[in-house]
Amino acid sequence: MTRRPSPGPRMRPRDLAGEALAGLLARPARVALTVLGTVIGVGALVATLGLSKTAANQIVGHFDALAATDIVVSPSARAGGAGAAVLPWDAEARLLRLNGVAAAGTLSDVDVRGALARSVPINDPLAAGAIQLPMKAASPGLFRAVRAQLATGRLFDAGHSRRADRVLVLGPNAARRLGIARVDQQPAIFVGDRLYAVIGLLAGVRRQAALLGAAIMPEGTARREFGLRAPAFAQVETRIGAVDLIARQAPLALSPSDPGLLKVAAPPDPRQLRGAVKNDLNALFLLLGGVSLLVGAIGIANVTLVSVLERVGEIGLRRALGAGRRHIAAQFLLESTAMGLAGGLIGASLGTLVIVGVSATKTWTPVLDPWVPLGAPALGALIGLASGTYPSLRAASLEPVEALRAGT
Amino acid sequence: MEVAMDAFDVRWPEGPPDAAAVIELRSVGRTFGADPPVVALREVNLHLTHGTSLAIVGPSGSGKSTLLNIVGCLDRPTSGTYLFDRIDVGALTDDQRAALRAEGIGFVFQTFNLLAHRTVLENVMLAEVYRGRSIEGRAERALESLRRVGMTHRADFLPTRLSGGEQQRVAIARALMGEPSVLLCDEPTGNLDSVNTESVLSLFDELGAAGLTLVIVTHEEPVARRARRRVRITDGRLTEEDQP
Numbered sequence: 001m002t003r004r005p006s007p008g009p010r011m012r013p014r015d016l017a018g019e020a021l022a023g024l025l026a027r028p029a030r031v032a033l034t035v036l037g038t039v040i041g042v043g044a045l046v047a048t049l050g051l052s053k054t055a056a057n058q059i060v061g062h063f064d065a066l067a068a069t070d071i072v073v074s075p076s077a078r079a080g081g082a083g084a085a086v087l088p089w090d091a092e093a094r095l096l097r098l099n100g101v102a103a104a105g106t107l108s109d110v111d112v113r114g115a116l117a118r119s120v121p122i123n124d125p126l127a128a129g130a131i132q133l134p135m136k137a138a139s140p141g142l143f144r145a146v147r148a149q150l151a152t153g154r155l156f157d158a159g160h161s162r163r164a165d166r167v168l169v170l171g172p173n174a175a176r177r178l179g180i181a182r183v184d185q186q187p188a189i190f191v192g193d194r195l196y197a198v199i200g201l202l203a204g205v206r207r208q209a210a211l212l213g214a215a216i217m218p219e220g221t222a223r224r225e226f227g228l229r230a231p232a233f234a235q236v237e238t239r240i241g242a243v244d245l246i247a248r249q250a251p252l253a254l255s256p257s258d259p260g261l262l263k264v265a266a267p268p269d270p271r272q273l274r275g276a277v278k279n280d281l282n283a284l285f286l287l288l289g290g291v292s293l294l295v296g297a298i299g300i301a302n303v304t305l306v307s308v309l310e311r312v313g314e315i316g317l318r319r320a321l322g323a324g325r326r327h328i329a330a331q332f333l334l335e336s337t338a339m340g341l342a343g344g345l346i347g348a349s350l351g352t353l354v355i356v357g358v359s360a361t362k363t364w365t366p367v368l369d370p371w372v373p374l375g376a377p378a379l380g381a382l383i384g385l386a387s388g389t390y391p392s393l394r395a396a397s398l399e400p401v402e403a404l405r406a407g408t
Numbered sequence: 409m410e411v412a413m414d415a416f417d418v419r420w421p422e423g424p425p426d427a428a429a430v431i432e433l434r435s436v437g438r439t440f441g442a443d444p445p446v447v448a449l450r451e452v453n454l455h456l457t458h459g460t461s462l463a464i465v466g467p468s469g470s471g472k473s474t475l476l477n478i479v480g481c482l483d484r485p486t487s488g489t490y491l492f493d494r495i496d497v498g499a500l501t502d503d504q505r506a507a508l509r510a511e512g513i514g515f516v517f518q519t520f521n522l523l524a525h526r527t528v529l530e531n532v533m534l535a536e537v538y539r540g541r542s543i544e545g546r547a548e549r550a551l552e553s554l555r556r557v558g559m560t561h562r563a564d565f566l567p568t569r570l571s572g573g574e575q576q577r578v579a580i581a582r583a584l585m586g587e588p589s590v591l592l593c594d595e596p597t598g599n600l601d602s603v604n605t606e607s608v609l610s611l612f613d614e615l616g617a618a619g620l621t622l623v624i625v626t627h628e629e630p631v632a633r634r635a636r637r638r639v640r641i642t643d644g645r646l647t648e649e650d651q652p
Contacts, residue, residue, distance in 0.1 A: 009507045010540025019537060026525035317521045320482060321582075322510020322538035324503045400482045404517070 009322045016327070020334035027307070031339060034303040037296030038343025038383060039350065042376045044292045046351025048285030050368040054359055057367045069102065069243055070207060072265040073250050074233035079261035085230035086261045087254060089219070092139040094253045095234060100242030105142025106231030107208060110135040110222045115192030117215065119178040131177055134214040135191065137222030137231075143169075145235040146207040153183035153200030161218035164225070169200040173213040189215070194225065208235060243267060293383060296343060300387035304336045308395040315395055316403030329396035336388025337381050344380020348373045429491070430589050430621050431456040431479055436488035438474050438644075448474040450644040452488070458589070461612070461622040463635035471644040472625045473594060479623060480513055480592045481505040493589055510538045514583030518595035520575040522567040528554065528578050529563040535585035553581040557611055573604025580611060584620075591615065593624045597631055609634050 024031050073091075075084035087106060088094065095104035116130035140157050142148075148155070156167050168189065170180060180187050180198055187198045196217065205211050222228040234254065238246045247266040251259035308315070315328055352373050359366035431454060438449040448471045456462055466472050477483035478490060481497055490497045493512060497505065509515075514535075522531045532550040554560045557577040567575050576596060583591055593612075597605040613634060616622050624635055632638050638649040 009503065009510045009538045011538055012540060012543070014543060015537045022526065022530075026523075313521060314523060317523075318534075318538070319506065320480070320509060320515045320521075321535055322506050322508075324506045324538075326503075327538060401477050404482070404521070 009324045011327050020331050023335050034299050035339050035343040037299035038340055038380050039347040041293030041296040042344045042347025042380050043351040045289035046348050046372055046376050047354040048289050049372050050355035053367045054364055058364050067267050069238045071236040072233055073262050076263040087231040091234045091254055092141045095236055098249050100239050100246050102239050103144040103237040105145040106139045106234045107142050108137045108232035110137045110226050117189050117191050119189045136214045136216045137219045137228055138216050139219050145237050146205045148205045149203040151201045151203035155200050156218045161220035164220040166196045167199045168196045169216045171202050171212040171214050174215050175201045297383045297387045300336050300339055300384055304388045304391040308391045312403050312406045315398050316400055319400035325396040329392040332392035332395050333388045337384040340384020341377055341381040344377035348376035428457045429455050430458050430493050432491040434489040436485040439486045448644050452646045458621055459619045461616040461635045463632035463638045464625045465632045466641035470641045472641050476594050476625045481508050512589040514588035514591045516579050516583050516593040516596045518598040520579045524568055528565050532582045532585055535582045553585045557581045572600050573607050576608050590621045
């Protein structure tokens, strides 16, 4: 009578984990250097994903409501360019009728035919004499559309334009050049031989910076006094999110018979902008992160393979003590996976710190998808697992007799 | 130790296995390679009962280690039948042979084969890792094994701090952990000086007297003479030597 043997050797998971850990701790310096490759790879990957998202978020933050609601409508090239008389005189009213327009106005350069401007009544021989002053003509609603801030006095209104009153509003730079700082004494300036009352001084504008150095008169005045043929362009401020709609509707409202005579300058979609920035950053840094990860994976594979070759005697001993092939493979696989996991954990932590550090120095708000730091260690472990597969199989394929002989 | 195995019946053309035999080789041969084939063992017959100490002697390259590897289930014979504790080893899978080694066979090597970065106690405990036994009480069992070889005072040492004789004692303690049916020793005193050799042989004497089955491969006649039974291998053929 013979006896039936056990189906195979048994090893408890706790023993397997303990042996793998002991195997790693036996060569701490080498393991640390091996893990470094994965740390760099995973760290670069996490930092890339976080920084690109943070930067893109920052760009969108800068791309604020002012820029995102700004539309300028002007004659298209087909209409003859900037000087073409396409925009109607009631452009402001037409635009304000569109649902989604917060403010609108028209603006034109006024050709004063070389007339110089000088302030009166004081004729100060020491002061600068007559100066060349840019003259603009605006509809009353323009000041709101460009978010003009009044320093003193008042702005002209539809009545001034309708009556073609000789009134001006000065930009802060123009006022400084003319030596006018207040309007309570009813200052006036000559433009050529025509006298204009200065009724208001601007402190600043958020759009159309050219207004800062200009004298602005009502459109009606420019039309009568200087023969302005039509507004040069329309400045529109839309409500948030309405910019696309108004950009499509404005040409139809202003030139129903041929909208193609007008062109619309609208801001790019911030979502597309963010996507483009993110994609650019991601493509670059993900490539770097990927290369680092590949180098890390090769490092783990190489070190695990070297470790197998160095530990042939140990493998032979373990086989003699009853280890099955699967136990040998499992131990080396667990060691390489643990190295990858450790690299992933440290890399994810460092990557997150980099994001926080860069954001802190730039006073940005760090933004990171939660799955990135959580998934990064798993990615590291996966890399360790994949890298350790070949060396583990090679270790498991060693015959115990050969391993014992080679290891002595 | 009785190997924990279930029983089943098989008819043997060469006759039933001897119930008293722990090792039974019937016309075992081992040939390496094919071009040209190298015959390491020829028609080896060996019958070893429980509690026997056997020395296998012979010159280098005679086939001693090959025979020990087959007896230790580390290698397979190319012909013949090998029964270990009434189990037909030739019919076993790789995993089953590994289980047999884990549960029934202890090895002592010429080069000790201790893990340098593990303490003496951890090296001894390693013997139980592949038996699936609970970790509870493992350290105590390892210490008991170390006590048998007189090495408890070195339990926390790294092997590199021990003398050759001490390292071999630790290796013997590891082999004894779990009480194997057979202790197989491959040139156990080959790396030891005379003092340490005597120390290890005295230990073998004690283990043999306690009923442990010992198989010692050696090319040293004084070592072989300590065994109760001696066989000689010459060119792969096994011959019984005169008993003392």
